[in-house]
Amino acid sequence: MSPMAMRFIALWSSSGGVDGEAVYADLARLYTEPTRHYHTLRHIHRCLNNLDSTHDAVPHPDTVELALWCHDVIYVPGAGDNEQRSIEWFRRWANGRIASDDRICEMILATRHTTAPTLTDDCFVVDIDLAVLGGERQCFCEDGARLRAERPDLDDRAYDAYERTVLSNFLARPRIYYTDLCHALWETRARDNLLWRLDRELPWNVRSV
Known part of the structure; x- marks a missing residue:
């Protein structure tokens, strides 16, 4: 086991x-x-x-x-x-x-990440689920490629538009991470990663880092 x-x-x-x-x-x-x-x-x-x-x-x-x-x-x-x-x-x-x-x-x-959680436990669940956004650039790119692979129903142009909407919504928040601890750990890198991604168009892959 x-x-x-x-x-x-x-x-x-x-x-x-x-x-x-x-x-x-x-x-x-x-x-x-x-x-x-x-x-x-x-x-x-x-x-x-x-x-x-x-x-x-x-x-x-x-x-x-x-x-x-x-x-x-x-x-x-x-x-x-x-x-x-x-x-x-x-x-x-x-x-x-x-x-x-x-x-x-x-x-x-x-x-679902559609509304801001209010209870601390919920905030940690949401923050931990989004830790990927604040990862090292290589890891962020690899995870982006994995997410892309889950949507074969969308061509690159459609997926690019979809992902831009999702990531722009995260970037528009006053804080991506609700808990002070996760904010301190991942916020700066997450915003850098999102800005980096939004400056690029699909198709892109880990070799573009």
Whole structure:
């Protein structure tokens, strides 16, 4: 059993859930769908690493961690209901046994990134999900290429317009990261990365760094 599997099963069980091995098997199956390139277990692993590095500042780290595990479990490229369907997946497996299930669902919904979260736990979930924006330039580019690969339905021109809208909206915020800790860690580099990307047109790739 992999370290990630053991970590999830232990957390699921300690939170009140049952059938942890079956839950993880289904979760891993979904995160390894062939249409996925960015929204994979690799993304979740990085979210967990960032949670571990900010753990002491997070009010309810176990609840935040479960939300991070489940926030992209359902991902259909271009769909507008991925978060809601991820919530449904979580509720189906939790079956009312996890006391913090309502809060976990609220945090998953917050990863739509359409409204500003108000509770600290939600802010950490959202910030950690967006840590990619504040990564090293090479990593930022590689993740951009993975995100692009998930939208074969769009040609380069259409995807460029779509991505520009998304990234411009992040850049227009007073703060990309809501928590002071994540703001200090990633804000400056994230803004540099977004400005760099918006100054370029697709197709581009990691060799353009």
